[in-house]
Amino acid sequence: MRPNRSESDAGLSRRTFVGGAAGTALLTGAVGAQVAAPKAERGPHKAVLYSMLPGNLTVEDRMKLARDVGFEGVEAPPLADPKEQERLRAAAEAAGIRIHSVIYGGWDPPLSSPDPQAAAQSLKNAEAALRCAKALGADDILLVPAVVDARTRYVEAYHRAQQAIRRLVPFAEQLQVKICLEEVWNNFLLSPLEFAAFVDSFHSPWVGAYFDVGNVVPFAWPQDWIRTLGHRIQKVHLKDFKGGPGLFGGIGGHFVNLLEGSIDWPEVRRAFAEIGYTGYMTTELAGGDAAYLRDVSQRVDKILAGS
Numbered sequence: 001m002r003p004n005r006s007e008s009d010a011g012l013s014r015r016t017f018v019g020g021a022a023g024t025a026l027l028t029g030a031v032g033a034q035v036a037a038p039k040a041e042r043g044p045h046k047a048v049l050y051s052m053l054p055g056n057l058t059v060e061d062r063m064k065l066a067r068d069v070g071f072e073g074v075e076a077p078p079l080a081d082p083k084e085q086e087r088l089r090a091a092a093e094a095a096g097i098r099i100h101s102v103i104y105g106g107w108d109p110p111l112s113s114p115d116p117q118a119a120a121q122s123l124k125n126a127e128a129a130l131r132c133a134k135a136l137g138a139d140d141i142l143l144v145p146a147v148v149d150a151r152t153r154y155v156e157a158y159h160r161a162q163q164a165i166r167r168l169v170p171f172a173e174q175l176q177v178k179i180c181l182e183e184v185w186n187n188f189l190l191s192p193l194e195f196a197a198f199v200d201s202f203h204s205p206w207v208g209a210y211f212d213v214g215n216v217v218p219f220a221w222p223q224d225w226i227r228t229l230g231h232r233i234q235k236v237h238l239k240d241f242k243g244g245p246g247l248f249g250g251i252g253g254h255f256v257n258l259l260e261g262s263i264d265w266p267e268v269r270r271a272f273a274e275i276g277y278t279g280y281m282t283t284e285l286a287g288g289d290a291a292y293l294r295d296v297s298q299r300v301d302k303i304l305a306g307s
Contacts, residue, residue, distance in 0.1 A: 043278030044236070046300050047073030047100055050088075052287040059087055063095035065290055070297035073100040075282045076136055078129045085135040092136075100280045101180070101210075101235055104129035104141040111164040112146035112157035112188075123164050126179075130168070133177045140178035140234060142210045145198070148187035157188055158198075165202060172206040180210035180234050183225075190219065192228035199232045208234035212284070217241035217262060218250025226271035236272075236281040238300065257285065258299040269306045 048071045053062040066074055074092060076099050079085045092099045106126055109118035129141045146161035148154050165179060172179050181189075181199060189195040199209055209232040213222045218241065226233065240261030243253015249262070259265065281304075283296055 047282040069294040182210040212237040214239035223271040
């Protein structure tokens with residue numbers, strides 16, 4: 001996810017939900033226990049954000065469309081209403097498609113907030129997201145672990161996020177729902193070594209990485225991050241970025257449709273194959289009609305084919 005992503009479906013948005021509701025260890029080999037990427041008969045598996053599906057359709061028809069255009073999974077927004085949760089899960093089951101993740105986020109407020117009340121509310125929001133994921137039958141929630149800004153020093157964000165996530169881990173284990181941390185434009189965990197060490201610091205199979213291929217392009221090469229994070233990667237977001245790779249090439253860049261940016265997709269696919277990733281890869285793009293979504297699905301097929 002990225003901070004300026006469109007929040008369609010007012011009734012199902014993260015805002016509605018929230019309102020309702022280091023490197024040394026890595027280099028020395030001190031790696032915590034991790035859960036391997038989801039096992040499947042084949043994979044990786046194609047998925048789509050729920051918000052990409054046409055908002056003028058019913059919940060049931062949106063799920064059917066996702067399946068009809070070739071997706072196997074959907075990543076849902078967090079829902080506070082149990083009736084909405086039940087309807088969304090039932091619609092997915094009827095369509096033969098799986099809700100595999102909840103794209104919670106956690107920006108507003110972040111776990112790293114210097115305001116103790118805001119940080120406490122962020123923790124409660126994350127707990128509610130975990131409960132929602134359990135109700136939907138999802139594997140995990142996507143969590144932005146911290147935000148570094150003018151009010152929050154990097155070291156402060158690091159320690160606050162660590163403390164908060166350590167408090168969430170027992171609840172995640174109780175629910176059997178993973179906490180997947182995403183690298184995003186939040187000025188935090190800017191190196192794959194640091195990201196890996198941060199995940200490892202929890203020594204828990206219930207904390208992993210949610211890797212977004214497009215988010216690192218302005219300052220890095222995604223294939224490098226994939227090979228460094230390795231088995232820590234539990235879920236993947238697919239989007240493309242025009243500009244980069246690397247910091248200077250990324251200045252002034254922008255997100256584009258899959259296969260139209262600067263990413264070396266064959267090399268990215270090789271990297272995922274090397275680490276044995278067979279889980280869900282979710283497209284995070286603008287929404288559109290059936291023809292557009294079918295084209296997106298076919299672009300993912302090309303990526304998975306290594307072409």
